[in-house]
Amino acid sequence: xxxxxxxxxxxxxxxxxxxxxxxxxxxxxxxxxxxxxxxxxxxxxxxxxxxxxxxxxxxxxxxxxxxxxxxxxx
Numbered sequence: 001x002x003x004x005x006x007x008x009x010x011x012x013x014x015x016x017x018x019x020x021x022x023x024x025x026x027x028x029x030x031x032x033x034x035x036x037x038x039x040x041x042x043x044x045x046x047x048x049x050x051x052x053x054x055x056x057x058x059x060x061x062x063x064x065x066x067x068x069x070x071x072x073x074x
Contacts, residue, residue: 009037 007023018035029049031042044052053066055061 007025007030009021009023010030011019013023018033021032021034021037023030023032024046027046029044029046031044032039
């Protein structure tokens with residue numbers, strides 16, 4: 001992976017607060033905390049990132065499910 005200055009880092013809409021930033025390369029997705037741009041970074045394969053995003057969209061990481069139990073049907 002290239003140096004962080006070579007990547008286009010993106011963050012959420014409200015960039016006035018510290019947050020997570022992501023940068024996409026042809027092979028991977030890097031993630032860092034905006035308060036620590038030099039690192040450390042987490043780097044994921046594009047397929048692992050796609051699986052993570054799908055899980056977020058499906059509610060797999062919702063706060064009610066943090067106890068490890070499956071969410072109840074509503």
